[in-house]
Amino acid sequence: MDSRWVFVRKGEADDSTRYKARLVIRGFKDVHEYDFTEIYAPVVCLSDVRALLVIANKFDWEVTQMDVDTAFLNGTLNKIVYMKIPDGVKVSEEFRKNKVCKVRKALYGLKVSPKRWYLKFKQVMVQGGFHVFEGQACLFYWRKGHKIVIVMLYVDDILITGNCRDKIRETKRILCGSFKMKILGEPKKFLGIEISRDRDNRILQMKQTKFTNAMLERFELENCAGSEIPMRTNQASKKTIRKRKFESTLDLEKKIPFREAVGALLYCTNCTRPDIAFSVNLLARKSHCYNMEDWLDVEKILKYLSVTKDVGITFYGNDDDLCVFSDASLGTNDELGRSTAGFIVKLFGDPISWGVTKQRIVATSSMEAEYVAMSRAVKEIVYFSYMCRSLIKLDIMPVLYEDNKSAIFAAKAEVVRSLKHIVKLKYHYVRQAVQEGKIKIKWVSTSEQLADIFTKALPKNSFVYFRNIILNYDSNSDQ
DSSP states (O other): OOEEEEEEEEEOTTSOEEEEEEEEEOGGGOOOOOOHHHHOOOOOOHHHHHHHHHHHHHTTOEEEEEEETTGGGGSEEEEEEEEOOOTTOOOOHHHHHHOOEEEEEOOTTOTTHHHHHHHHHHHHHHHTTOEEOTTOTTEEEEEETTEEEEEEEETTEEEEEESOHHHHHHHHHHHHHHSOEEEEESOSEETTEEEEEETTTTEEEEEOHHHHHHHHHHTTOTTOOOOSSSSOOHHHHHHHTTTOOOOOSSOTTSOOOHHHHHHHHHHHHHHTOGGGHHHHHHHHTTTTSOOHHHHHHHHHHHHHHHHSTTOOEEEOOOOOOEEEEEEEETTOSOTTOOOEEEEEEEETTEEEEEEEEEOSSOOSSHHHHHHHHHHHHHHHHHHHHHHHHHHHOOOOOOEEEESOHHHHHHHHSSOOGGGTTOOOGGGGHHHHHHHTTSOEEEEOOGGGOGGGGGTSOOOHHHHHHHHHHHHTOOTTSOO
16 A cells, blocks of 8 residues: 655634644555454544533533544554555665555554554543443543543544543543643534533533634635525425526536535534524435535525524523424425424433434324334433433433324324334334333423424524524524
């Protein structure tokens, strides 16, 4: 295999620019045969990152961010790998033709490097007295009595929090002694997410203003006219579809960067913007067959973000509950009649997880679509309930809010004849969870069903109302 140098300019939290050069081996030329378990490396879920920050904000825990310099180089290879002499090494051409380098460290670009780095980090954490959380391989915890310290790893970015300052300091020493580390202090920017915290008032905010500005500039919409909603309602679209002109700001002779834009929007959605989750999910389904009309829908979302770029998720920790809102829209936005389902999980009143999915089965009634959607939402909230019990010893009875009374009855009943054709057991998980006492189900009116924003394009007033509640956003404030 050969290698190449990669040069990047990396923006820092203080708006400075750092220039980096990295030697990367071209691992796609590796002739070794690997089992999937050899190259698979876990990363922590973004929902777990939000849950950790919500818990830290609620209980006023110290949060420290650390960064590993050239993380993959800490991993050791378990197979012999040879590489051509890199460019820049001053040797003769004759020497370069007849000699190769034996790779001793897990260089960036190798297929096995991420896994070897994770195993090395895990070994250091276990030796430091930490345990791996059963539900998340990249979450490590230490406990002694009522004292707890949690370490979360996302490739080379680390978050440390807990209520034991002595153990946090010891953990920093262990990591700094084992790897070349940067202690960044209170997190300001994590995975491209800007984080601001007011510990005195127990307020923490996550937003992606810089990422949004970069998106707008990349797709030539930095000076566009804004939009108050990310997507037109179905009714409005039908009225304007014939009058709509292809007035895109993009040069139409260029290739439409549809997939690139949807990918960037998906990352924004998964991090801090659940309010655009439905519209982005709908466009992501068209990645293989998009047209100019679809590109204009992408621009609609970007125009909405241009006027809400400073909007993000705010954590207050005002409540003490764990709840999930679940909803489904029967047979909409799909040529085969499959329903769109959505959910949002809130811990201590703050959003930590959300999702929009197109159901795999064709529901024959609204009750059936809602019932299937509830099973997906219950899986998510049961996991976070287990996390709270295991990590912070907080036993909270999860509550699922549903606006379809027939679906609630189906979840509580032993047998429902109208669901007898649903044979896959995973769709009946909600019923099992209710019977085992893992969750309670409560009815909520449609006007207060927060998950409604994940199932369809809403009128402006309804959209803004749900968005502000979900994000804990006060449109009258200066944030």
